[in-house]
Amino acid sequence: MRGVRLSLALLGVAWLGGCSFIPHYRTPAAPVAADWPKGEAYAGRTRDGTVSGVQGWRDFFLDPALQRLLQIALENNRDLRTAALNLEAYRAQYRIQRSELFPTLDVQATGNRQRIPDSLSTTGKSRISSQYSVTLGTTSWELDFFGRLRSLNEQTLEQYFASEEARRSTQISLVASVANAYLAWQADQALLQLTRDTLQTYEESYRLTERSFNVGVASALDLSQARTAVEDARAKLAQFTRQVAQDRNALTLLLGASLPADLQGSHGLADDLLARVPAGLPSRLLQRRPDVLQAEHQLKAANASIGAARAAFFPNISLTADAGTLSKELSGLFTGGSGTWLYQPQINLPIFTAGRLRASLNYAEIQKDIGVAQYERAIQVAFQEVSDGLAAHHTYRQQLSAQRDLVKANELYYELAERRYRTGVDSYLTLLDAQRQLFSARQKLISDRLDQLISEVDLFKALGGGWAENNEDAVPPS
Known part of the structure; x- marks a missing residue:
């Protein structure tokens, strides 16, 4: 959750310290x-x-x-x-x-099951992989x-x-x-x-x-x-x-x-x-x-x-961040240790625009x-x-x-x-x-x-x- 706290800190800086x-x-x-x-x-x-x-x-x-x-x-x-x-x-x-x-907050729930044939499996045997997630976050929010x-x-x-x-x-x-x-x-x-x-x-x-x-x-x-x-x-x-x-x-x-x-x-x-x-x-x-x-x-x-x-x-500074839960099993989404977070800042500086x-x-x-x-x-x-x-x-x-x-x-x-x-x-x-x-x-x-x-x-x-x-x-x- 350290990334989330860092995101909130940047939000405060953007809100209070922004110039015009x-x-x-x-x-x-x-x-x-x-x-x-x-x-x-x-x-x-x-x-x-x-x-x-x-x-x-x-x-x-x-x-x-x-x-x-x-x-x-x-x-x-x-x-x-x-x-x-x-x-x-x-x-x-x-x-x-x-x-x-203001940031746009979205809740996203996804599920994914895939069969991998034995010819592509690292174990030489076919297998089925599963992944489920529920996340709350913001995407490409520009810090002004x-x-x-x-x-x-x-x-x-x-x-x-x-x-x-x-x-x-x-x-x-x-x-x-x-x-x-x-x-x-x-x-x-x-x-x-x-x-x-x-x-x-x-x-x-x-x-x-x-x-x-x-x-x-x-x-x-x-x-x-x-x-x-x-x-x-x-x-x-x-x-x-x-x-x-x-x-x-x-x-x-x-x-x-x-x-x-x-x-x-x-x-x-x-x-x-x-x-x-x-x-x-x-x-x-x-x-x-x-x-x-x-x-x-x-x-x-x-x-x-x-x-x-x-x-x-x-520079244009934007932030993508989310936090949630991730599991291989649908029943394990809300068990202990399934938490996940993502923190992805991005800076775009124009150099040549003709x-x-x-x-x-x-x-x-x-x-x-x-x-x-x-x-x-x-x-x-x-x-x-x-x-x-x-x-x-x-x-x-x-x-x-x-x-x-x-x-x-x-x-x-x-x-x-x-x-x-x-x-x-x-x-x-x-x-x-x-x-x-x-x-x-x-x-x-x-x-x-x-x-x-x-x-x-x-x-x-x-x-x-x-x-x-x-x-x-x-x-x-x-």
Whole structure:
């Protein structure tokens, strides 16, 4: 049993005294400005500081119907399900890699009986030889003196962490996509209703113009222009009817399930659909975006692979050892004196590999450099997306205010034009122009409101699914 004790001693040395060639990791400096851009587009949005507020989609999306759809999507969306399964696959790979740090113990029982003819027997007589054994041991267990296995284990662990951030990124993107699809559905329904109301107005105007034409007050040109407006509105009605149906189809695909039959959406694009984004968002919020964290974990994995490539230059030490019982008779396996053991260490030192090990190390170092570039790129993209969102947040509110004023001005223009036409002061062309401008202004107001809401959702996504600094996972797992 002395060999077994020696094996256990080597195990302790390998476990406690092993070294690592993984380079010391340092997070690369962020290649962006320390604060958000400043200027007229960012009025009141550039102050840095500590903020609290939205920690996830339930705090940000205030519409109960939208919250219900988001919950359905998180439970049924197939892309999110795929991301979750990929996470489980990486977890299994990590457990496989981690198992190589420990010896694999096997129990083996064998039996052998052989007849040896007299021509081959040392005694000149035929005989039957028997041998039975039961052993417990390990085969070719690598003693990780130079940290190769620990480096690979660290690499796989970081890849698992990266897959978790990829799942979070997919989840946040799904939430934003469902929200944007829902808002587009609501906007198209509002445009459809506006078109129905406008068509009704145009048809009424056409009937009045036709009546005036029949009595010789309106001209054929006035009647033709009124008919043109009606047909244009009918074409718009068909267009928005189609878009509403397609919006439902797109939303159904994102949900991964049918829309609830009793779903009661908001009336139009109300002002209380989303939570307000506060001023003074700190730029360090970028560090919690899942795509940035994913890039950093991938960088750490590449850094760990360098340790494995360096350790490959050093001897590979493996151990085969077992202990058990051996006997010529099956009944004598567990009698006194039948014990047996085997101790077989092996050292493999690379001498000539035609540059393979050096090339492997160079490849690992290049992969780390690529990881640094990808991490810095992720930071830059995140900074650009948040900066765009902050600019849109302020300017869209100004644009919407101006568009509402334009709608009011066009309503007044339409009222005056209709009054003047009915009294014979102005031509029908002026009334038609007023009708079209009012219809166009109201359409643009709905489109601008949709764009403004989508920009808010995109900012929510760009901030990693929220802006509470103490929030580690902005979108809770489904």
